[in-house]
Amino acid sequence: MIKAEGLTKVYSSGQGVQGLSFRVREGEAFAFLGPNGSGKTTTIRLLMGFIRPQSGRAFVHGWDSWRDAAKVKEVTGYLPGEISLLETMSGVEFLNLILGMHGGQARARKTKDRLLERLAVPAQQPIGKMSKGMKQKLGVVSAFMLDPRIYILDEPTSGLDPLMQKTFVEMILEEKSRGKTIFMSSHMFPEVERTCDQAGIIRAGKLAAVQSMAQLRQSRRRLFTLEVGSVEDAGRVKEGVARIEGLRLVEDLGRHMTLAVNGKLNPLLELLSGIDVKEIDRKDADLEEIFLEFYRHPGSGAGDGDCL
């Protein structure tokens, strides 16, 4: 449904994307993860045909994103990363403009009213008087009311309060259950974890890995927070961690530390056998930690999947 083949666009500043290749199948939800400046928005602009690739091609529903841009938009609902609306318009005027430009579909008008109610948007209000979150909700309505086959969403929950984030996750799950294809960039790991089937991790313009959520969950390391009785004990633990394969020091706060364990627990237990352990707690790394791990140590943790 969405396909990128060696997609490259490098700006004079050096930022951009290089040789991106990935595929999102029909009915699949794909998360595009990466920090600011890693190339997420550039990729989305390439998929939407806003910018022309220097090399490679992108296809949406079989249409070339640049050459057949208008055709791509017939099947796509898009939410930009930054909601920039005309302050003098009211919410309703803006949505009617979007509907008008999409051919004024009668069915979409009913969906619009339903969504405005669901997301509690005071659409009669001038946009200039709306908060950032309210504008974001208006943007979400404008993408979802069109009932597109494919959603391309750039940081869709940015600016939404936790309650609305939950509603958004529900909306994504509903659309998924109706067979829609979803491509979204995000910083919100809980929403990605709940909604997406696959995640692509982009680093400095290059795709570091594409993994299924199941793979990512499997690759979770076990983390242990530890408090030892003395500074000497702490030194012995750190020395042991540096020596033993499968153990790593994630956080060092003197007598308090966080250790990551890959594989069996025995080496950790052996290391701690002669140590005065005051407190030990186990916590599972969530998707965010796996993601951060990717950036710190490209070859470790989640990198066990399909590195590209």
Add this chain to the structure above:
Amino acid sequence: MREAWAGRARKEKEEEEEDEEEERAIMSKALYRAMLKLNVGKIIGYASGNALYGLLLTTVYPSIAGSPAAAEIAGSFPATVKSVFGVSDEADLSTFESYISGQFFSRIWVLVMSVYGIGTAQSLLADLLERGFLAYPLAAPLSRREIALTQSAVLLTGCATLTGVTLLGVTWGCHRQGIGISLWRYYRLGILGFSFFSALASYSLFFSAVAPGRGQALFWAAGLTLLFYGLDVVAGLSDKFRWLRRLTLFRFFRPQEILTGQSSTRDTLILLGITAGMLVLTAEGFNRRDLPV
């Protein structure tokens, strides 16, 4: 029940037909309406300002025309000063046509319309692009040419409205004051004025479509207009510089000549040709460039 169903089906069919009409169109009606609504305040402001100024000039004209001293003063201006104010050398300054051309049509009107044309052209593309709002038209199933053409139509609608309302103000003022004028010549001035301001606005829209930023677009459009204006003024100062007039767009807009029946249709056609050419270039430039919204 069956009637209600038939009624609903008919309504849906009508809506579908409306949608199809939108699909066949070469520009977006919805975008045109929204952009026009956004600019309507500005159009009303400029139009009423122009019309009121024209009305004011026609109101005071009878008292000026009746005063021999005023005609003497006007006649005593050196040719260079007349040139700066767009009044031709041979013109008899005691006529209404000379008066209204020198006081309004040749310079002030051009200045006001230039500010309107350049400003609106920037706001319709470069400004919307920089603010990110263009993401929405671009995310709709419209080609970039359709979007550029729609914005061009909004720009030309403004030019036509401003030209029409300005001339209405002047001709109504003449009617009120009993000043005898040839309406046909004012009608021709309207067409020439629209063509001239459209040409000016269309190259501004071209810069707005292809410049990397709003600042550059404004700088290029205002710079070129000032250059044209400067060449026109310098060309009028001395016979030595008269050839410079060939290089400026302002050579085609001589309101006093058209009001005294001396201008040709060729100038209007050339200006309309420049407008059409620039709008095609605008659509092509907009179609090919990266739009990082």
